[in-house]
Amino acid sequence: MNSYCRKDVLRIFRIREQQLRIWERNGLIACADNYTFQDLGQLRKLRELGEHRISAGSIRNAVSAMRAVSGLADPLLQASLAVVPCGPRRLTFRHSGTVVDPIAGQYLLDFSGSGASALAPIAVATLSVREREQETVRLFAKAVYAEEAGHIDEALERYEDVLDLTPGHAPSAINMGTIFYNRRDFARAEQFYRMATESDGTYALAFFDLGNVLDELKRMPQAIVAYRRAITLQPHYADAHYNLALALERNGQRRSALRHWTSYLRLDGTGPWATHARTQLRKTLSVLGMELVQGQASRPRHASKARPAKEPTLLLVV
Structure with a gap:
């Protein structure tokens, strides 16, 4: 459950x-x-x-x-x-x-x-509504048990039964989306993840999963929007910070990615994912540093008494 x-x-x-x-x-x-x-x-x-x-x-x-x-x-x-x-x-x-x-x-x-x-x-709830709620719980439990036992087709049928009984049942929509995601049927996965977000606009997991499938579909700007929504709903959602940082880098937004790499490391500072996050952070800092140096070198020099403007300094503690 x-x-x-x-x-x-x-x-x-x-x-x-x-x-x-x-x-x-x-x-x-x-x-x-x-x-x-x-x-x-x-x-x-x-x-x-x-x-x-x-x-x-x-x-x-x-x-x-x-x-x-x-x-x-x-x-x-x-x-x-x-x-x-x-x-x-x-x-x-x-x-x-x-x-x-x-x-x-x-x-x-x-x-x-x-x-x-x-x-x-x-x-x-009236009696009939209460019975429908109880049947929803029972069918959802059967679907989860079937999925955990590896009976995926049966699980899909039970989740569909839940959605027929209670349209827009967000947990069932998410679980169906994940089954199709694992089968690499990303179009259908997106359909069910979107159903979950429309049914419950405060469900951070639904927006996170939607971001994942949009990432797979190479629709990076939309994936970034979905990840940002998940983080707005749950600011301490470590995995959402991690995936958003990756998506921003793939979309050429390295400077924006820095904040989410550091946020992830504050929330989860140990393990292989944290090691990868540190590596990406150092690479991004290195690239940005080279771009900064190249930008300074290409500026024409003019004699002036005016105080030169300082480049903004980025301080990060990892």
């Missing part, structure tokens, strides 16, 4: 670290460094409830009470949610055809069909 680090979660849901810690302290989400696709569903519900000004403590109390009266292990994912708009804002659950206020121990009448609603539904 694909996992998402804390930084990914904060970026995807546009929440602060402090908010995530509050949910963790209240037992609403496990404290972790990495999160599964199903965890993202839980976090999405928590964020939506926060937007309706339901406190973490109120959510915790309602979830605990609902577990007791319904036997559901995870009411946030296994039941639809609603907020009572009158009086203190509190969380209720739609389950098995009824609306339950678990803290009050009451069943509520739902007049939502008449226009005089006693409940204010929030934008969360």
Whole structure:
């Protein structure tokens, strides 16, 4: 299964670290460094409830009470949610055809069909949507397992099933793109990588992979744009700095490449890739130094009392 680090979660849901810690302290989400696709569903519900000004403590109390009266292990994912708009804002659950206020121990009448609603539904999944989300997770897991077992054609079929069920599912689009990239079918790889970037414009990996396939297609200016976008989304993305530096050099932009070689070495200073980055950095500095010397030598000399302008000095510490 694909996992998402804390930084990914904060970026995807546009929440602060402090908010995530509050949910963790209240037992609403496990404290972790990495999160599964199903965890993202839980976090999405928590964020939506926060937007309706339901406190973490109120959510915790309602979830605990609902577990007791319904036997559901995870009411946030296994039941639809609603907020009572009158009086203190509190969380209720739609389950098995009824609306339950678990803290009050009451069943509520739902007049939502008449226009005089006693409940204010929030934008969360209905049962059919929830089932579709669960099926998406199941099919995506099967696709990943098939791919890891070497059954690539089967994996492609499962990823296609996911995209049929949930169009624009970015992780599936990325994985399909990578399969076609490894088969050197770069045109189809680009198609799926672009699908991922259009589906989720904050997914740095999608832009990085798109840059890779554009590089293979010798469309260097477009590859540079894609790598820059990945770095804008994740400034500490070491591999994106490395590949961008290579792309800039191939595009004749040696001076621009210097900054990304040094950025890569700050982020990953050991190993064979770091050795190669240092070698490229030294070569680039050498070439730029020769160009600088040649440029100075070719200038005509004139007697003048004016102070000569200094060439800018480039200082790099590697």
